[in-house]
Amino acid sequence: MSYYDIDAILTDAEKVPCKFELDIPELGYLDNNPSQPLKSGTTIGLPLWLAELLALANRAPSSADEDAKSFVSLNMPASLSSEVMSALKADPRAVPLRDQSHNFYGLGTRMLDLFEEKEMCAILRRTFVTRAADIALHAGKAGATDDMGVGAGEEFLRGLEEWERKLFKKSHDGAKGTKEWMEGVKKH
Amino acid sequence: MYGDLGNKLVQQAKRTQNLAHLPPYQTELVRAVTREVRDLDKDVNALLEPFQGSFHPTDDQAVACTLLVNHLSMRRNKRCLLAYHHTRTDRLEELVWKGYDVVDLAGQQGRDGSANTSGPSNTVNSDRSMSNLSPQEEDYVRQYSDLLAAYKGQWTDIDLTGSLEPPRDLFIDVRVLKDAGEIQTEYGQFYVRQGDVERLIAQGYLQKLS
Numbered sequence: 001m002s003y004y005d006i007d008a009i010l011t012d013a014e015k016v017p018c019k020f021e022l023d024i025p026e027l028g029y030l031d032n033n034p035s036q037p038l039k040s041g042t043t044i045g046l047p048l049w050l051a052e053l054l055a056l057a058n059r060a061p062s063s064a065d066e067d068a069k070s071f072v073s074l075n076m077p078a079s080l081s082s083e084v085m086s087a088l089k090a091d092p093r094a095v096p097l098r099d100q101s102h103n104f105y106g107l108g109t110r111m112l113d114l115f116e117e118k119e120m121c122a123i124l125r126r127t128f129v130t131r132a133a134d135i136a137l138h139a140g141k142a143g144a145t146d147d148m149g150v151g152a153g154e155e156f157l158r159g160l161e162e163w164e165r166k167l168f169k170k171s172h173d174g175a176k177g178t179k180e181w182m183e184g185v186k187k188h
Numbered sequence: 189m190y191g192d193l194g195n196k197l198v199q200q201a202k203r204t205q206n207l208a209h210l211p212p213y214q215t216e217l218v219r220a221v222t223r224e225v226r227d228l229d230k231d232v233n234a235l236l237e238p239f240q241g242s243f244h245p246t247d248d249q250a251v252a253c254t255l256l257v258n259h260l261s262m263r264r265n266k267r268c269l270l271a272y273h274h275t276r277t278d279r280l281e282e283l284v285w286k287g288y289d290v291v292d293l294a295g296q297q298g299r300d301g302s303a304n305t306s307g308p309s310n311t312v313n314s315d316r317s318m319s320n321l322s323p324q325e326e327d328y329v330r331q332y333s334d335l336l337a338a339y340k341g342q343w344t345d346i347d348l349t350g351s352l353e354p355p356r357d358l359f360i361d362v363r364v365l366k367d368a369g370e371i372q373t374e375y376g377q378f379y380v381r382q383g384d385v386e387r388l389i390a391q392g393y394l395q396k397l398s
Contacts, residue, residue: 004274006205009198009267013191026235026254030189047191049264050257057256071253 007162011106014079015045018054018072046072048110055114079104080111085123092127093134096159104161135164139171190228190261193221194268201275210279213322218269225265228258280321280329284336287349287390347386355382361397368393 002008025037031044046054055074078084079100087095097104108124111117138153160168197217204211235251235258236243245252319326340348360382368388388394 003267004271006198006202006271006275009271010195010202012264013195013198022249022253024250024253026250027257030257047264049191050260053260054253054256071249071256 007103007106010162011103011110012049013047014077014101014103014107014110015047016051016077016111017043017075018046018051019043019075020072021069022071043075045077048107052110052114074114076111076115077101077107080108080120085120088123088127092130093156095127096155097127097131097161097164098159100161102162105163131160131164132167135160135168136171139168140175190224190258191264191268193217193224194265197221197272198268201272204275204279210276210283210320212320213276213325214272215322218272221265221269225262228262228265232258276325277328280325281332284329284333285349287387347383350383350386358382360385362389362394363397364393365395366393 020038020040020042023037023040027038028034028036030046031038031042051072051074054072055070057071084095084100101107105124105128108120112121112124134153134156138157141153157168197214200211200214200217232255235255243251245255321329336349358381359379361379362385371388382396385394389396
């Protein structure tokens with residue numbers, strides 16, 4: 001992941017629910033209430049770039065102070081909730097991942113860096129593999145008929161998240177390229 | 189919330205990646221994001237002022253957290269700004285390698301943007317305000333072109349930016365689209381060696397007749 005990677009930066013903007021562990025007078029604006037102090041226990045959706053370091057900072061006891069805990073505690077975002085996980089477990093192809101998050105796998109990877117969730121990891125992996133096979137199938141078909149696969153798979157393709165879209169495009173270009181090359185071979 | 193404007197900028201960059209041409213430079217948005225960074229910096233200084241340089245994060249957690257949020261917001265904005273410009277300069281470098289003329293390019297894109305209002309008149313070409321590039325970007329392209337030219341100059345017998353496709357014929361017919369002054373090639377004026385005029389075709393002075 002590069003510093004300049006646009007998709008990584010957009011993934012960083014995905015919101016994660018955070019519960020504040022202390023009162024902070026100056027941060028009321030985070031809860032759309034600039035005049036009031038931010039109360040301990042308030043849960044707000046914060047972008048990953050803010051949430052991750054707020055949760056990690058101060059965790060290592062920088063002093064002998066017994067109060068050495070983090071500013072916020074993180075929770076799993078709704079797009080990775082147990083409902084979504086059970087739906088993916090039932091049939092990975094039936095869930096429009098794009099509706100959950102535009103960078104679904106990116107968000108999943110970032111969250112799994114922070115949480116120990118073996119089962120979620122397995123589900124996400126299986127989801128990707130199952131869907132990738134279908135994506136390749138649709139992309140190949142689209143190459144053959146030149147209508148970008150509009151028709152049967154339309155619903156499925158609309159539900160692809162960013163990474164899958166890239167995969168679709170690569171797969172589609174690959175199939176097209178092979179076809180063109182084969183035709184060129186026949187000519188000579 | 190802080191960082192929202194930066195996000196808008198990155199969404200612009202994402203759009204740019206999927207477009208064939210370079211959309212206009214977001215002067216206003218860039219200015220707004222830098223202004224946000226300045227405001228955040230002012231806030232940080234105001235927060236730290238009462239401590240007179242002896243601030244201990246563990247003694248005052250609420251202030252420490254506010255400072256961290258401000259710092260992270262500034263860092264985020266910096267990343268958004270850099271990524272936005274990086275995406276654009278990447279594209280500009282690509283255009284330079286392809287052999288487009290920057291002044292010409294700026295005019296061309298201005299024409300693309302106002303295709304409905306003005307015909308293919310040459311007046312648009314000279315109108316610098318139509319350019320999709322910021323003045324800094326134009327300068328960047330100019331200097332990058334010089335750099336590339338100097339690099340290419342080391343090899344006189346090979347054109348690094350030439351076409352990678354092997355030509356079918358050594359000679360081709362061309363039609364002149366724009367007046368480029370008098371150009372004599374080794375062989376003639378309209379039936380010429382492809383290698384001699386490749387650059388002129390890329391720049392849009394000539395059209396190859398098949």
